Amino acid sequence: MTREQFERDYAKIVPAFAYRERNGVGIYTIPAFSAYPDIDHGFSARTGGVSTGCFSSLNLSFTRPEQRDNVVENYRIFCDAADIPLDSMVMDHYEHGTTVLLVDRLDCGKGYTKPELPFCDGLVTDDPEVTLITGHADCMAFYFYDPKRQAIGLCHAGWRGALDRIGTEVIRMMRVGCKSEPGDIICGVGPSICPKCFEVGDDVADEFEAAFPQCDLRGVNEKGKATIDLWRVAAAQFLECGVRPENIHPMGVCTYEDTRLYSHRRDKGRTGGMAAYLRILKKS
Template sequence: MESFQQHATAKEPSLFLLSSWMEQEPGLTAGFTGRSGGVSGSPWTSLNMGLHVGDDEETVARNRRLLAEAIGWPFEAFTCGEQVHGCAVYKVTASDRGKGRLSREDAVPDTDALMTNEPDTLLVSFYADCVPLYFYDAEHRAIALAHAGWKGTVQQIAARTLEAMHEAYGTRPDAVQAAIGPSIGDCCYEVDNYVIDRLMPVIDSFEAGDEAVQRMLRPVPDGKAMVNLKEINRQIMIKAGILPIHIEMSKWCTGCNRDLFFSHRMEGGRTGRMASWIGIRK
């Protein structure tokens, strides 16, 4: 069963909700936006959530407000980092609430993972093929969100996030619920030797069998390979101590489903961005 359930109407932004988490914890909201139901024009049509892709800032702010309204949260809670394809994890405090919602210059600088135990704070990050990673520690009511492209995957941002949550909140990895959201799949994600050479040490560290390795990186002609970033991040989570039964993994591929999602790779780099989000009410 797909973890991120599609919720779309003609008059509202398209949403993909992490329904199982939300049903277990009524105060929790978590999900991923699609590409429709917004107000952006071409080539960002129409629910572009990214301020860094050339779209009008006021238009992007309207789209972000539409998301906040659709999930029943105040726009003032919307809190973002400046994603740089690194592995820095930032502890969001009450004074950070709302950073980056209207301007990228105001976002938490140089960070690809946000964590908090502050209630009524909505963590948000942005994607157009990269892998969204969600973390929920019910024991300490702490949450985190990480952006993992191939560079963040090589730097094992999932493990760095867990380490930061343990240090800040006492989070136990075996008690964490994790989810891997919609992103480009191995059906669409072909990489060259430069990327392969950087991913292989991570894959080799799992000591997985040939079949498991094949699920993560499948060679194709011309020295290239099809890469499954979702599965690599799942293995990083397991190695870091998250139980496999506690990891939800979306089957949605942003490359295959361009009617539903933006895809940087499949649309030649000129496209909008989806948003992942997670937050807990008091």
């Protein structure tokens, strides 16, 4: 893909999100995903939970130094507000890698009431008994839905995973595991650090430029430091796989700037985590 082709496709991608609260729990959604009655999805805000201090209040991360009981209770509150069956959750076990696992109802509870899955940053299923859950605090969530095959995918895409094309790996797993065709897949991107706020060292910026030559992703901020546009990196890997530009739906919400969200970078690591979720509601 040339730079001209990429820019032509990227111009067709329009960021959009919706936000609602129930019992104080905030949920971000992608309008294009909400239009499909066969799935439910969302991304948690930090409001409405029981955690205090820097974890205040809906911390959904088990990997941060907080009492496990609080996080367990926050999941109960969150699932109630988002209408997720508590025993349907299957959680990622991220390592900033590109491992994607195909999961089903036998995995329900893993990472919550049962031991974690092996290391994996991405999950794919076509089982309506399963709710896919991934954890975030600046890192992108990629959502995937194939309406034809009734298959879904969700992944944690930090800068390392995005650079290594975790999105491509999820689409590959949907092809292999669920017979999905990229031309049928709808993609979304959750709240994450925006192009303006994601400052990187020159070495990292160089890596991105080498990996995605089709895409004008490097900027410079007011301090003269390099920035990287991870939202373009997301779109670039979806388009490379054959996803149609009109099927790519970033929320366009920045975790660093939106105070309803945890930001690992803004809060200098002393913060909680949010959860992305995606599930099939019924088989048509």
